Amino acid sequence: QKEVEQDPGPLSVPEGAIVSLNCTYSNSAFQYFMWYRQYSRKGPELLMYTYSSGNKEDGRFTAQVDKSSKYISLFIRDSQPSDSATYLCAIGSGSARQLTFGSGTQLTVLP
């Protein structure tokens, strides 16, 4: 079993839809929960970061962590074609050498 599982999709939604992206993890020692966004033929960029259980909101994006269920989510409200990208969850503890990435979910938002 992988330490971090992420549904690879692809996921296709109409513009304006609410998108839900999810990851599960197995190691209860994980402390940091991140979402990176990767546009085609580009490197990943940090989108959201959180330490704790609960919700963190940034504009149209909400990151949700449920440590008891070892489950994290990223919600995108009012999705736009510019949100079309691959979204990678990244979970870890300590420094980045202990950061484990999910396989990524490819999202397409149709105009």
Place this chain on the structure above:
Amino acid sequence: NAGVTQTPKFQVLKTGQSMTLQCAQDMNHNSMYWYRQDPGMGLRLIYYSASEGTTDKGEVPNGYNVSRLNKREFSLRLESAAPSQTSVYFCATQVAGGTGELFFGEGSRLTVL
């Protein structure tokens, strides 16, 4: 301000050939990383360097060597390329403290025939 620069962007090798991927950063970060990205596998850590003069193995180091030439530069060498090393390679640097955010280059796409 270029951030993290990787060269070359594309490369085709034959099995058994050697090559070096170069990475340079102007962000003044101490920590640098090399990842590979394969379909369905996510990003996997090959090697990292916490500071100039130090390097450590990551999850998938076999078949690779690295050199931290100075604070700015971190190179990845394939001594005898194999088809299994066909991948997209990303170099990243890490901000110290805070979020520990990783900053990635645009990637180097390597095909081994």
